[in-house]
Amino acid sequence: MPRGRLHSASLRSAPVETTEFCSAASVGDTLQIRPFNEGDLDACYAISLATGHAGGDASHLYRDPKMMGQIYIAPYALLEPSLTLILEDRDGVAGFVAGAVDTAAWEDRLERDWWPSLRQQYADPVGVPPDKQTADQRRAAMIHHPPATPAEIAERYPAHLHMNLLPRLQRRGAGSLLLETWLAAARTRGARSFHVGVNRTNVGALRFWEAGGFTALIFDRATESRTCWMGRDPGEPQDQDLV
């Protein structure tokens, strides 16, 4: 199948209204960035699983195919749908970007409105040493004991986001378009500084966030986990206009 780079020439400026843009003529397919609706949820769970192993397919690792999505997309889509954007092509939902403008407040909200019902659904693997836990058990442990974003990060870069695209739309510029669209939506909600947490082995994602203006953050304990924290300062002209 011919593949080409997408462009934003026809991307309308309103960030969370239905926004259509066409791929380069040589590709000949049509893409849309649009707000999430509840009918997208199953596709979002599937995308989270299909891209959940350092950017690659995680389906061989999990017995429960919703496990990844329960942490990385469903709470955003259901609790913060206005900051959840869907990328769709003619074959269906092919990606999403989601996040929150105030990470500390978001973590409090999850503790109130999201984790309690999942804790009824998934047992805490108490007594199973971390190195003996299955992938499902490791995620269940996160549901019972969600690791907080380091305070240094949440205070300096309060907003955060996640993005996942199916392989058929990777490396064609769609992620860059989604990123700019999401940042614009988040700015209208007051966000200025952003962070992401990236698995250190996901080299493609590290390069993507770097290309999008994020830099790896150095702070105490920064190298202890498998997560590389990256931040983006309010250096863009549109941020400065709004400050």
Ligand SMILES: CC(C)(COP(=O)(O)OP(=O)(O)OC[C@H]1O[C@@H](n2cnc3c(N)ncnc32)[C@H](O)[C@@H]1OP(=O)(O)O)[C@@H](O)C(=O)NCCC(=O)NCCS
């Ligand atoms: C990471 C991801 C969101 C990037 O979106 P994308 O549409 O593929 O990225 P783009 O085509 O917009 O790339 C923009 C730039 O980022 C860099 N980049 C993106 N993916 C890259 C890769 N795999 N390797 C190296 N550089 C990469 C390049 O500089 C690229 O510009 P170029 O194509 O002109 O060289 C997407 O590939 C994806 O969803 N991957 C699987 C899930 C995932 O890893 N999510 C992130 C978790 S933190």
